[in-house]
Amino acid sequence: MYPKELRSKIAKGEFTRPTAGECPGYIQMNMVALPREYAKRFEAFAKENSKAIPVLEIIHEGHLSKVLAPGADILNEIPKYNILKDGVVVETVTDITPYYNPDLVFFLIGCSFSFETALIENGMPLRHVDQQKNVAMYRTNIALKPVEGFAGEMVVSMRPIKKEKVADACVVTSHFPRMHGSPIQVGYPEMIGINDVSKPDYGDAIEIKADEIPLFWPCGVTPQNVITAMKLPFAITHAPGHMFVTDKKDSEYYE
Amino acid sequence: MYPKELRSKIAKGEFTRPTAGECPGYIQMNMVALPREYAKRFEAFAKENSKAIPVLEIIHEGHLSKVLAPGADILNEIPKYNILKDGVVVETVTDITPYYNPDLVFFLIGCSFSFETALIENGMPLRHVDQQKNVAMYRTNIALKPVEGFAGEMVVSMRPIKKEKVADACVVTSHFPRMHGSPIQVGYPEMIGINDVSKPDYGDAIEIKADEIPLFWPCGVTPQNVITAMKLPFAITHAPGHMFVTDKKDSEYYE
Structure with a gap:
């Protein structure tokens, strides 16, 4: 279509x-x-x-x-x-x-949906796409730079990536800087204030298999989080x- | 100098x-x-x-x-x-x-020494450089493509990177494709046949701290491994x- x-x-x-x-x-x-x-x-x-x-x-x-x-x-x-x-x-x-x-x-x-075709074409199938689900999104403790009264924390999207493809995922997405670019965090949700990766704040819960680790990208839902705050x-x-x-x-x- | x-x-x-x-x-x-x-x-x-x-x-x-x-x-x-x-x-x-x-x-x-300045300048200090040691290098089970009788496995170099900087390390080094480029493995030495990361096959053992994970890049010692095999x-x-x-x-x- x-x-x-x-x-x-x-x-x-x-x-x-x-x-x-x-x-x-x-x-x-x-x-x-x-x-x-x-x-x-x-x-x-x-x-x-x-x-x-x-x-x-x-x-x-x-x-x-x-x-x-x-x-x-x-x-x-x-x-x-x-x-x-x-x-x-x-x-x-x-x-x-x-x-x-x-x-x-x-x-x-x-x-970040805009770089998903590139991930898939480079050998990184995406579970939320295969399952026709929404991507998993989370509020984080990553502070945005306050400007003219606007302030708040970043929202991120998560995609599980096979352990051997982590570097590829970082590199492929870095080529799309106007679509959030490379991940903001690789593998350690607790470092950005996500305590339970099975419970996203927006979107659907997406399984992370034993041979995968979660990668986190900045997400365009961030402004909604700011507007709410x-x-x-x-x-x-x-x-x-x-x-x-x-x-x-x-x-x-x-x- | x-x-x-x-x-x-x-x-x-x-x-x-x-x-x-x-x-x-x-x-x-x-x-x-x-x-x-x-x-x-x-x-x-x-x-x-x-x-x-x-x-x-x-x-x-x-x-x-x-x-x-x-x-x-x-x-x-x-x-x-x-x-x-x-x-x-x-x-x-x-x-x-x-x-x-x-x-x-x-x-x-x-x-890969050639991209170390770029790593350091992008906020990723390197322990082997700070300690004036040799980088840690390992034989792996990653098979090279055999050509005209030459064949063997890849050797890799290892650098511990702070968890929050892993994506940056992948992206920064990907800009030097003629110096091995991005890592071949991120965080899981056992997946490429390295059973004990504290015992490199070449170079010096380099400590990996609790807030770091090991990243592995292809290494130009690979031909020596091939010549030996x-x-x-x-x-x-x-x-x-x-x-x-x-x-x-x-x-x-x-x-």
Whole structure:
């Protein structure tokens, strides 16, 4: 399925699953929408924390993508959205048209799903993709650099990798610096404040077999964690794992 | 000390130590010298196994480097050499002039010492450098691709890396593909046939602290292991850890 077809199904409400493994070869994006009064400060914050929050497109006027998927409507071409009030998810919806107003600024943020095709093609099959599950995500104790009142801790995604392929996984993903790049932690969840790897804070629990170790990458769910910690009055985000699938190819972001 | 000065001291017999940590920023080379009748086949073998045996210069006529350290004499500007007969080290010397004949072909092979400056500069201090020891090296069960009668197993070097820096170590060293590049194994020596990491086959034993794990890189001592396994009638190599220090900068080999 081409991204355009998938997004068309999403717009019609026919696809509401996590997007891991969909449209292999095309990059996927996290989304954060904020009222203008917060957007400028968030942009500065993201710039200082670009390993966790790499911003690839900002939609200032209207609600159509111009760069990553020209013409795609950000209001209903993502499978699921979270509506946050005072930092709390009050609703999960498949269409945010009722919440739209021209004051909203949309940020599209690099996502580690974008390097999964490269991992698979380099001999690292991914269990959450094979099982059509969501990736496992965790809050950590890794502090972000505070900027203009924005502050908080990093969220990470986890993928179990065969012990003999750990170096390959680090190297392959390092070639996608705008999609979080190389892992932030290899093999020791407790070092970043994850006490029980079988209980993710977002997404699905993913088994780690005896011949594998868990690798952790910065995750674009980080802004949601920050918005919650800061109790921002209003924000909209994608629902974790339910991404904006773009028309851009992975290979364009390989550095 | 500049490489030229170090090589001059070596030629005078004033420096006979391992070269790890010497002349930071300059690349260091493994050396293998073979009679012409074996050299062509070895060259083909090395090409097929270039992660372990990346050949950077071949000296066919005479004994002076033309590329990596123009004018340097390969016969006495390496701190220590091994003389191998029927695959066995029969002597370790500091000058191979008595063994020279025009039939010998010299191979200069990339060495992981060349990326150590990059590791240190990226916040990964190296214990063997700090303690002025030789790096720890091990025979493994990783089979090389056999070519024209040459065959054998890979030798690896080991460096303990802080748990939180493992991904960085993989990524930093991957930028030096002609110096073995990224690790071949991360954290599990038993998976590559190393049963006791405290007992290296070459070099010095290096402590691994509780907050570190051992990373293993392909090593340019691999040809010596092959020569021994094949019981080649005659060969000369550098003594493990005692490298040919060139005039070329690391940065020229960063890719």
